[in-house]
Amino acid sequence: MRDDQDSRWEKIAGKLHGELTHQEETLLNQELSDPKYARDFKKAQLIERQLSDIEFVNPEHRKKSWDKIESGIGNLKRNWIMVILKYAAVITVAFIAGNLLNLHTPAKEETRFSEIRSPHGQMSKITLPDGTKIWLNSGTTIRYPDRFTDENRTVTLSGEAYFEVAKTDHKPFTVYTADMQVEVFGTSFNVSAYRDDETTAVTLVEGIVEARSLDGKTVAQLIPGQLASKNKKGSAITIQNVQTSFYKAWIEGKLYFDDQPLYQIATKLERWFNVEVEFANDQLKSYKFTGTILKNKPLDQIMQALELLAPIKFKHQINTTGKDKITIYKRT
Numbered sequence: 001m002r003d004d005q006d007s008r009w010e011k012i013a014g015k016l017h018g019e020l021t022h023q024e025e026t027l028l029n030q031e032l033s034d035p036k037y038a039r040d041f042k043k044a045q046l047i048e049r050q051l052s053d054i055e056f057v058n059p060e061h062r063k064k065s066w067d068k069i070e071s072g073i074g075n076l077k078r079n080w081i082m083v084i085l086k087y088a089a090v091i092t093v094a095f096i097a098g099n100l101l102n103l104h105t106p107a108k109e110e111t112r113f114s115e116i117r118s119p120h121g122q123m124s125k126i127t128l129p130d131g132t133k134i135w136l137n138s139g140t141t142i143r144y145p146d147r148f149t150d151e152n153r154t155v156t157l158s159g160e161a162y163f164e165v166a167k168t169d170h171k172p173f174t175v176y177t178a179d180m181q182v183e184v185f186g187t188s189f190n191v192s193a194y195r196d197d198e199t200t201a202v203t204l205v206e207g208i209v210e211a212r213s214l215d216g217k218t219v220a221q222l223i224p225g226q227l228a229s230k231n232k233k234g235s236a237i238t239i240q241n242v243q244t245s246f247y248k249a250w251i252e253g254k255l256y257f258d259d260q261p262l263y264q265i266a267t268k269l270e271r272w273f274n275v276e277v278e279f280a281n282d283q284l285k286s287y288k289f290t291g292t293i294l295k296n297k298p299l300d301q302i303m304q305a306l307e308l309l310a311p312i313k314f315k316h317q318i319n320t321t322g323k324d325k326i327t328i329y330k331r332t
Contacts, residue, residue: 012044111149117141118159121274123251128155131166132173135251138271139194160192162251165207179230180219180237181212189222190247197267201229203247211237253295262287262310266328273299273324280329284312299326307331 118136140159167186177193187207263285
């Protein structure tokens with residue numbers, strides 16, 4: 001009878017560590033249908049959980065480790081504590097053997113992260129480990145791992161970036177911003193998520209994109225030629241049809257404006273040319289413009305072109321120790 005009990009405890013230890021054959025596990029499961037044997041199995045699981053929280057038992061940690069085991073089982077009922085301690089040796093031997101084997105197993109490589117920042121006045125292009133290409137607009141920061149997991153590919157973005165995502169079956173690519181998530185499998189899209197902008201926007205050029213709330217709930221699915229925008233003060237996402245060329249042209253050094261207010265244009269000029277733009281009065285901010293700005297043109301030339309389109313004038317103050325300043329006045 002005692003031999004049967006010993007055998008059962010050995011099989012319990014084998015089950016906990018995945019060492020039983022299919023036939024042995026089937027027989028043990030039949031035995032565990034007996035409530036008494038099932039209680040023994042639960043006791044063994046308790047000891048195994050305590051052991052799993054402990055480092056490899058070496059001489060330096062042995063007393064500390066056994067103290068933790070004893071404290072974990074100290075609350076068990078006294079009428080079976082001595083029995084369980086006897087058979088704990090079986091489970092403990094299996095645990096230590098597992099740790100000895102782990103000494104010969106290469107440690108899991110730690111994931112490291114890179115953070116790339118494209119300063120104001122500059123643009124950057126990077127290629128991720130999976131082959132995804134990303135263009136970073138001025139004043140943009142992106143954070144990504146040195147290697148992606150088997151389940152997904154994730155990056156974190158603050159600013160504006162254009163993505164050409166390498167297609168990988170069953171391995172989505174997710175962009176996290178401060179206001180939403182964007183998930184794709186392989187596609188081209190633009191994300192604008194500057195912290196000081198009023199909205200976060202996703203423009204789909206090719207493929208399929210899902211826009212999600214921060215808790216992962218899908219709130220919009222885009223098709224090519226659509227833009228999803230979210231005002232940072234609310235939760236609703238607005239979808240509209242757009243000319244996608246307007247939203248990817250910046251990677252070629254062009255900015256398109258279609259009836260866009262001057263204050264929004266000024267914000268882009270601040271990032272592109274690393275300057276500070278100031279308005280003499282707030283009424284000037286509402287003037288709207290349609291046209292194209294080329295980044296390779298001098299800023300003063302761009303401002304002169306804007307002067308021809310609206311009753312404004314500008315003053316360029318050069319600062320040798322910091323950002324230049326552009327002040328916009330009403331032309332009289």
